[in-house]
Amino acid sequence: xxASINTPLTLVSGVTLPNRLVKAAMTEGLANPRNQxxxxxxxxxxRWAEGGIGGMITGNVQIERNHLERAGNVVIDRTxxxxxxxxxxxxxxxxxxxxxxxxxxxxxxxxxxxxxxxPRPAAPSPVALGLPGGQFGEPRAMTAEEIRAVVEGxxxxxxxxxxxxxxxxxxxGAHGYLLSSFLSPLANQREDEYGGPLANxxxxxxxxxxxxxxxxxVGLSISVKLNSADFQKGGFSFEDCLAVIDILNGLEIxxxxxxxxxxxxxxxxxxxxxxxxxxxxxxxSTRKREAYFLNYAKGVQARSQLPLMVTGGFRTAAAxxxxxxxxxxxxxxxxxxxxxxxDVPAKLLSGELEEAKSWExxxxxxxxxxxxxxxxxxxxxxxxxxxxxxxxxxxxxxxAGKSTDPDMGLLSAFLSNQRKEVATEKARKAAxx
Numbered sequence: 001x002x003a004s005i006n007t008p009l010t011l012v013s014g015v016t017l018p019n020r021l022v023k024a025a026m027t028e029g030l031a032n033p034r035n036q037x038x039x040x041x042x043x044x045x046x047r048w049a050e051g052g053i054g055g056m057i058t059g060n061v062q063i064e065r066n067h068l069e070r071a072g073n074v075v076i077d078r079t080x081x082x083x084x085x086x087x088x089x090x091x092x093x094x095x096x097x098x099x100x101x102x103x104x105x106x107x108x109x110x111x112x113x114x115x116x117x118x119p120r121p122a123a124p125s126p127v128a129l130g131l132p133g134g135q136f137g138e139p140r141a142m143t144a145e146e147i148r149a150v151v152e153g154x155x156x157x158x159x160x161x162x163x164x165x166x167x168x169x170x171x172x173g174a175h176g177y178l179l180s181s182f183l184s185p186l187a188n189q190r191e192d193e194y195g196g197p198l199a200n201x202x203x204x205x206x207x208x209x210x211x212x213x214x215x216x217x218v219g220l221s222i223s224v225k226l227n228s229a230d231f232q233k234g235g236f237s238f239e240d241c242l243a244v245i246d247i248l249n250g251l252e253i254x255x256x257x258x259x260x261x262x263x264x265x266x267x268x269x270x271x272x273x274x275x276x277x278x279x280x281x282x283x284x285s286t287r288k289r290e291a292y293f294l295n296y297a298k299g300v301q302a303r304s305q306l307p308l309m310v311t312g313g314f315r316t317a318a319a320x321x322x323x324x325x326x327x328x329x330x331x332x333x334x335x336x337x338x339x340x341x342x343d344v345p346a347k348l349l350s351g352e353l354e355e356a357k358s359w360e361x362x363x364x365x366x367x368x369x370x371x372x373x374x375x376x377x378x379x380x381x382x383x384x385x386x387x388x389x390x391x392x393x394x395x396x397x398x399x400a401g402k403s404t405d406p407d408m409g410l411l412s413a414f415l416s417n418q419r420k421e422v423a424t425e426k427a428r429k430a431a432x433x
Contacts, residue, residue, distance in 0.1 A: 003324040005317060005332060006349055008054075011254040011307065013221040015167045017101050017331070019054035020324060021345045024257070024311040024333035025105040025170065025225070027059040029072030029392055029424070030399050033431035035065055037074055037087035040399030045094040045102075047398055048338060052346030055331070056095045057170050057257075060107035060177070063153030065432075066118050069109040069177065071425035076106075076157045088164035096167070103168040103221060104161040106154055106212070110178030111139035111187065116425050122146055124181055124188035124195065135385075147194060147204060150178065154208040155215035158222070168221025171209050173244075174259045179205045180227060183244065184236045198243050205244070209251055223309075224248060225257040228296035238296060242303050249305045257309040257333060258300055297328040309333050316355040317348045336360055339394040340404045363387045363410050386410045389417030396420075 003009075003020065010016040030040040048056060062068050065075045080088065095102030111123035115137040123139035142150075158169045173179040181187035182204045188195050194203050205224070213222050226248075228241050241258075248256060297310050311333025314320050323329040337344045337356035347353030364383055390413040394404045 003330070004321045005324065007324070009307070009330065011221055012252065013168065013219060013254050015101055015219075015221045015254065017054040018099055019052075019345075019349060020320075020331050021052075021054050021348065022309060022331050022333050023048055023053050023056040023338055024335040025057040025059055025172070026335050026339065026391070026395070027070060027073065028395055028399070029059075029070050029421075030396070031072045031074045033424070033427040035062075035068075035073060035075035035428065036084055037091045038399075040396075041074075041091050042094040043401050044395065044399040045091065046097055047342045049095055049098040049100055051338070051342040051344065052098070052349055053100055053334075053338075054345075055101035055103065055167075057103045057105050058091075058095075060105050060109075060172055061157060063106060063108050063150065063157055067109045067113045067121055067178070068117050069107070069112060070114065071117060071421055071428050076160050077153060079156075080160055085160070085164060088160065088166075092161075092165035092167075096165070101167045101221075102165075103170050103223065104157070104166045105170040105172050105225070106157040106161075107172035108150055108153070108178040110176075110181050112136065112176050112181075114421075116422065123178070124190055127187050127189065141190070144192075150204065151207045151211050155211035158212035158216035158220065162216045162220045166220075168223060168254065169212055169216060170223045170225055170257065171205070171212055172225050173205045174225040174227045174257075179208060180236070183227075183240065198240055199247075202244050202247055206247060206251070209248070209253065213251070213253075221254045223253055223255045223257060225259060228258050228300070238299065241296070242299065245300055245303045245306075249303075253306060255307040255309055255331060256300070256304060257311055257331075258297060259311050259333075294323060294328055297323070301327060307331065311335065315358055317351070318354070320348070336391055339391045339398070340406055342398065359391075359406065360387055363390055382414065383410070386414035389414040392417050 005020045007020055008016055008018050009020060028041060030038055032038050060069060061074045061076055063077055065077050092102050111121050111129060113121040114135055119137035121137060121139050122142045125141050126139055128138050129136045154171060161169050182194060183201050188201050193200055195201060209222060209224060216222060226241060226244060227236055228238055294310055297308060301308055307330035309331035310329040314332055314334060320332045336359060340359055344356045390408060390410055393408060393413045393416060397404050
């Protein structure tokens with residue numbers, strides 16, 4: 001039978017998605033000063049559940065409270081109290097309230113931890129991010145003990161997720177965060193068993209997956225988010241991706257989500273970094289495909305024995321159904337459209353909507369040199385982070401039970417988000433003291 005977005009899918013773990021549309025992970029920034037789940041999370045995920053999505057992957061839940069990608073992350077870095085477990089359980093219930101699947105994405109931000117949170121973040125090697133603006137500190141190389149603690153942290157989070165009622169855990173190995181940076185020969189210059197050849201650079205990812213499987217137990221879905229490439233010369237390449245797929249084939253996980261890029265080269269946002277995008281042997285005809293990473297999907301499918309989720313750029317039901325029918329994807333990830341209209345999945349599934357709006361293409365500081373393709377590095381960077389802030393502000397509105405504001409200006413959204421990030425981190429540090 002030819003699959004479409006309306007076709008259910010049962011994974012190896014036994015978890016069944018009622019349709020092929022999955023909310024991709026998007027950072028919510030809604031945690032309280034103790035990095036716990038709040039009512040805003042519950043409201044947001046209920047609204048998404050009511051929108052007809054088949055499955056949801058949460059924003060990254062961090063395993064270390066000094067290594068967040070932003071101050072409002074949820075953190076699991078110890079055995080939760082009764083109150084904390086109750087909050088997590090209600091989050092899982094909210095996401096599953098309409099019959100969909102709820103998966104917790106687990107992560108460690110590594111060197112992409114903002115300086116506001118940690119001026120000396122842990123990383124595979126002391127290689128700083130090549131970004132202007134001073135938002136990120138100088139990373140330091142992790143010790144063997146710290147690496148072991150990361151593995152234990154992924155296992156702890158998987159165990160907690162299972163007890164809280166989540167259907168699964170996604171190990172975040174993409175977008176330049178810690179596990180992704182270990183995979184990159186640019187970021188990982190270690191000379192021990194975690195550096196050098198790809199088998200060594202992939203060791204931490206493998207150990208985290210294995211520990212999550214062990215700690216989560218039978219029936220908990222385990223998946224991995226992996227870059228198709230970092231799109232940086234000398235970085236994690238598509239051939240590296242295929243080699244990691246070979247390794248994951250033997251780990252009996254449920255699915256792999258293919259994405260790409262990092263903060264230096266944000267292809268996951270359909271943006272170009274300060275250096276030109278580096279791609280290997282990509283046919284010009286495939287560059288025009290609707291989804292950013294679909295041009296890599298067939299190559300991955302040829303090697304993968306696992307279902308594949310493709311995220312980034314899907315907007316039309318026709319393209320989604322085509323990718324499923326042609327075997328290029330088994331699950332379709334949707335992100336930013338859901339930040340403005342939570343009912344997009346139901347509209348696509350029913351045929352009411354043929355194409356979701358690409359809000360990101362309307363966002364820029366100004367025309368010409370003030371746009372995303374500005375020759376000035378700082379302005380180009382501000383456009384990227386400004387767009388992120390715009391979507392963060394929409395999620396705050398949804399979490400508050402309010403309507404979104406599509407007319408919000410990029411600069412005002414960026415400044416508002418920056419103020420809130422600083423205030424959130426100030427409150428977090430006060431709560432920790």
